[in-house]
Amino acid sequence: MIRFDSVTKRYPDGTVAVDDLELVAASGQITVLVGPSGCGKTTSLRMVNRMIEPTSGTIWLDDEDTASMATHELRRRIGYVIQHAGLFPHKTIVDNVATVPFLLGTDKKRARSTAMELLERVGLPAHFAKRYPAQLSGGQQQRVGVARALAADPPVMLMDEPFSAVDPVVREQLQDEFLRLQQDLGKTIVFVTHDIDEAVKLGDQVAVLRVGGHLAQVATPAELLSRPVDAFVAGFVGRDRGYRALGFATAGTLSTRSEPTVATGAPLPTGSDDDWLLAVDGARAPQGWLDMRASAPAGATVTDGLLHRGGTLVTQGGSLRAALDACLSSPSGRGVVVDEGGALVGTITAAEVLELIEAREPEPRT
Amino acid sequence: MTVLAADGASSSPLHFVEYFLDHRSEDLGLLWSHTWLSVVPVIVGLLIALPLGWVARRHRWTYPPIMSITGVLYTIPSIALFVLVPPILGLDTLDPLQVPIALTVYSVALLVRVVADGLASVPDETVQAATALGFRPLERFFKVELPIAVPVIAAGLRVAVVSNVSIVAVAGTIGLSNLGQLFTQGFQLSTPDAYYPPIVLGIVLCVLLAVVLDSLVVLLNRLLTPWRRAVAT
Numbered sequence: 224m225i226r227f228d229s230v231t232k233r234y235p236d237g238t239v240a241v242d243d244l245e246l247v248a249a250s251g252q253i254t255v256l257v258g259p260s261g262c263g264k265t266t267s268l269r270m271v272n273r274m275i276e277p278t279s280g281t282i283w284l285d286d287e288d289t290a291s292m293a294t295h296e297l298r299r300r301i302g303y304v305i306q307h308a309g310l311f312p313h314k315t316i317v318d319n320v321a322t323v324p325f326l327l328g329t330d331k332k333r334a335r336s337t338a339m340e341l342l343e344r345v346g347l348p349a350h351f352a353k354r355y356p357a358q359l360s361g362g363q364q365q366r367v368g369v370a371r372a373l374a375a376d377p378p379v380m381l382m383d384e385p386f387s388a389v390d391p392v393v394r395e396q397l398q399d400e401f402l403r404l405q406q407d408l409g410k411t412i413v414f415v416t417h418d419i420d421e422a423v424k425l426g427d428q429v430a431v432l433r434v435g436g437h438l439a440q441v442a443t444p445a446e447l448l449s450r451p452v453d454a455f456v457a458g459f460v461g462r463d464r465g466y467r468a469l470g471f472a473t474a475g476t477l478s479t480r481s482e483p484t485v486a487t488g489a490p491l492p493t494g495s496d497d498d499w500l501l502a503v504d505g506a507r508a509p510q511g512w513l514d515m516r517a518s519a520p521a522g523a524t525v526t527d528g529l530l531h532r533g534g535t536l537v538t539q540g541g542s543l544r545a546a547l548d549a550c551l552s553s554p555s556g557r558g559v560v561v562d563e564g565g566a567l568v569g570t571i572t573a574a575e576v577l578e579l580i581e582a583r584e585p586e587p588r589t
Numbered sequence: 590m591t592v593l594a595a596d597g598a599s600s601s602p603l604h605f606v607e608y609f610l611d612h613r614s615e616d617l618g619l620l621w622s623h624t625w626l627s628v629v630p631v632i633v634g635l636l637i638a639l640p641l642g643w644v645a646r647r648h649r650w651t652y653p654p655i656m657s658i659t660g661v662l663y664t665i666p667s668i669a670l671f672v673l674v675p676p677i678l679g680l681d682t683l684d685p686l687q688v689p690i691a692l693t694v695y696s697v698a699l700l701v702r703v704v705a706d707g708l709a710s711v712p713d714e715t716v717q718a719a720t721a722l723g724f725r726p727l728e729r730f731f732k733v734e735l736p737i738a739v740p741v742i743a744a745g746l747r748v749a750v751v752s753n754v755s756i757v758a759v760a761g762t763i764g765l766s767n768l769g770q771l772f773t774q775g776f777q778l779s780t781p782d783a784y785y786p787p788i789v790l791g792i793v794l795c796v797l798l799a800v801v802l803d804s805l806v807v808l809l810n811r812l813l814t815p816w817r818r819a820v821a822t
């Protein structure tokens with residue numbers, strides 16, 4: 224747990240970057256600091272590892288006052304990831320990752336073998352180990368940055384816009400991998416971003432700061448989207464927040480109707496009650512929709528080329544947003560529901576999802 | 590040229606090889622002391638410039654005064670510096686340390702800026718990351734900042750070592766034994782007629798020495814920066 228206890232930072236030129244901050248970052252959770260440029264996110268983060276010293280107030284790491292520890296020892300217990308990774312250009316990738324274990328005096332061979340495991344964990348092939356940072360793409364460097372922060376297995380991680388310098392596709396990949404990693408590792412993470420979508424996607428808890436270093440609201444992502452405390456937070460959280468909030472709402476298990484199917488490779492059926500017929504493979508995983516209005520030569524089989532694949536899938540326990548999207552994106556208008564293993568359960572219509580949305584608790588509880 | 594040819598083969602500038610073979614042990618001794626005088630002050634100068642450059646970089650307000658002072662030192666003519674060192678430091682004239690000290694002053698003057706600029710070439714986020722990972726200031730300096738600054742510092746060392754080779758020759762004219770004495774000998778032997786071989790020999794040996802020392806610095810730089818070559822390919 225990290226606790227900011229009325230922490231203020233006033234720079235020598237008089238700028239108040241952080242004003243009387245009270246915040247708890249719970250153990251094993253991701254706390255996101257989000258807000259417009261200059262609102263004091265980086266300053267708040269760097270006061271935790273004392274790259275910046277608070278003007279007043281205390282930051283507690285569990286029950287220890289960070290001000291009472293030697294800075295280098297404090298920092299070796301805290302992973303740190305920044306934009307552009309900040310890798311050491313003169314060290315190989317594996318030695319970059321092993322930096323903190325080397326500092327701690329861990330046996331070189333053991334430190335390197337741990338580093339190799341971590342590289343695999345963040346999705347980098349082993350042959351990258353002997354390369355230098357400049358030989359990697361931005362996204363790959365960022366993965367190395369994460370691995371380096373994890374190398375000494377610190378309980379706490381500080382991340383300052385780690386994914387903001389890569390293109391949107393890579394960013395989404397890195398975010399998904401990061402969430403998977405966190406599920407295994409359960410670190411206490413403080414994550415800084417100026418991107419509210421990233422905050423809502425990654426945070427267990429989101430703290431919105433406003434310029435001047437004032438904390439505007441701390442809440443779960445769902446609560447933030449549905450109940451912003453004031454006009455500033457509402458404006459910052461942005462448009463479509465009603466639709467985005469559906470991403471956090473589920474209807475327990477979606478009830479579905481059964482859907483007639485045809486197996487891929489089977490002879491093309493002729494005559495159907497419906498304009499659209501769902502094709503599944505041998506494991507009953509949905510493959511796409513057959514347009515029954517199109518004329519096909521007699522004796523043809525169901526092949527990939529005939530299938531419309533536009534529709535998204537929703538799992539049975541999925542969010543209402545995913546359910547609605549499955550309906551809206553399906554050429555037949557029926558959203559395809561699958562089980563955890565990806566096999567077809569049935570379909571649901573947009574009208575049915577809307578009923579679920581309306582029947583939902585008006586204000587989600589946390 | 591026609592006059593020279595008429596004077597006979599032995600005074601032709603091209604006869605420096607014979608001159609060298611005739612005075613081999615003496616000339617090799619001069620070459621050796623010249624080498625020593627060129628290299629050692631640069632090494633000592635670098636050792637002094639490292640902390641000064643670090644201070645200039647670390648405390649930004651010290652950069653302008655440090656650079657002005659070292660800049661002024663570098664503009665003092667070498668002969669004047671050789672003469673000034675003994676009285677300032679209370680040494681005898683022609684103390685064996687007189688010239689090495691003056692040369693060290695030149696090297697420091699040149700290298701402080703080089704070290705400060707080399708440290709400035711280290712990306713800011715790299716320094717930040719090192720600090721955040723828990724490097725203490727000295728660890729960070731020797732394990733992160735200095736290694737990354739090597740290419741810039743090596744470029745400065747090349748200039749320092751080569752210019753030292755020529756400044757050392759000037760010290761020969763005030764009586765120190767090094768390749769500069771070949772020039773003095775050449776002048777002395779040039780009465781009444783011009784006699785070039787020792788002068789040409791001095792020039793050739795100085796150039797060779799400069800080329801060899803320069804190549805050594807280049808080689809050392811390559812050995813210390815495998816990461817730069819890996820990236821270039």
Ligand SMILES: Nc1ncnc2c1ncn2[C@@H]1O[C@H](COP(=O)(O)OP(=O)(O)OP(=O)(O)O)[C@@H](O)[C@H]1O
Nearest residue numbers: 234236238240259260261262263264265266267417
């Ligand atoms: N060393 C400093 N001296 C004076 N003022 C500073 C210093 N560092 C930051 N500030 C000011 O403090 C405020 C907060 O800066 P900070 O870097 O924490 O913002 P941020 O929220 O991280 O912004 P961004 O999203 O742009 O990274 C800004 O107004 C900034 O100008």
Ligand SMILES: [Mg+2]
Nearest residue numbers: 264265266383
């Ligand atoms: Mg910032």
